[in-house]
Amino acid sequence: MEDDTVHQLKRRATLLGMRRLFPVTDETVARPGGATAGAGPAVPPGDREWTPEELAAAYAYPETGTGGREPWLRANMVSTLDGAAQHDGRSQPISNAADMRIFGTLRGLADVVVVGAQTVRQEGYRPAREREAFAALRKAAGQGPAPAIAVVSASLELDFSEPLFSSPLVPTLVLTGAAAAPDRVAAAERAGARVVIAGDGMGVDPVRAVRALADLGMSRLLTEGGPRLLGQLVASGVLDELCLTVSPMLTAGDAQRIAGGPSVAVPRRFTLVSLLEEEGFLFGRYCRDQPR
């Protein structure tokens, strides 16, 4: 039989909306009804869904560099308790509504979404949509109506007749190496994609990719993986931030972790800068300890 206290705690957790668990200060302790203790910026109450504006404030890109904007690359990934980055080949079964709201918020703030070709093929990627909730914010930040999607691919074995390439709101980018097959490059360009060379061989060099996007005026970078791409971004030292959703699920099996490929020589240390919670899902923001 279930213990009463556990039952009550579980019931309370499902009734609450989003809560900020970290950082916790006098200013961040939300009181019932939405009032916050002490002075300082208002913190959304923990008993309702946060508005898009509140989420956008919680995930604002840092002002980097002096004068112009230095690129800032954040990743957004979801993992189960046992480290699975997908179930049945997709991330949707391990996500929830709050995770999707944060996913949408991170897109709403980004100039470009960098994604590996396998995730595009497997998840059936479509162009990013214009979202009313972020329209004013994007305009004020000098951004277009939606982020561009930048697909990283060596083979360019992509279906260029898909809406992602043929009818996006802003042209889709294809990041590839100088040795990419010319007929596939031509097919991408015919479909309307902008091909960006960011490597000398078949593949893309992550450092060059970040620089190439910054040179195109895109400094608020978001990557949505997948694990094989993210592993390279980690190994090459270009990842500034990880937005990690920990899903309260166990899947066992042999799913990929959120980052794959060869391991780095020394584990990269990140610092927790914020932790939100809704329905038992944890939403962490971790930033790199060392500058690039």
Ligand SMILES: NC(=O)c1ccc[n+]([C@@H]2O[C@H](COP(=O)([O-])OP(=O)(O)OC[C@H]3O[C@@H](n4cnc5c(N)ncnc54)[C@H](OP(=O)(O)O)[C@@H]3O)[C@@H](O)[C@H]2O)c1
């Ligand atoms: N949990 C999460 O948050 C999350 C997020 C995203 C995806 N996923 C899941 O992850 C799975 C797919 O991920 P994945 O790791 O297999 O694949 P991926 O990282 O999405 O894509 C790998 C592909 O990207 C291209 N690529 C990667 N690095 C490259 C480089 N340096 N230069 C040129 N091209 C490069 C290659 O494409 P070509 O083969 O075209 O050359 C490669 O086959 C799916 O099951 C998806 O659901 C989970």
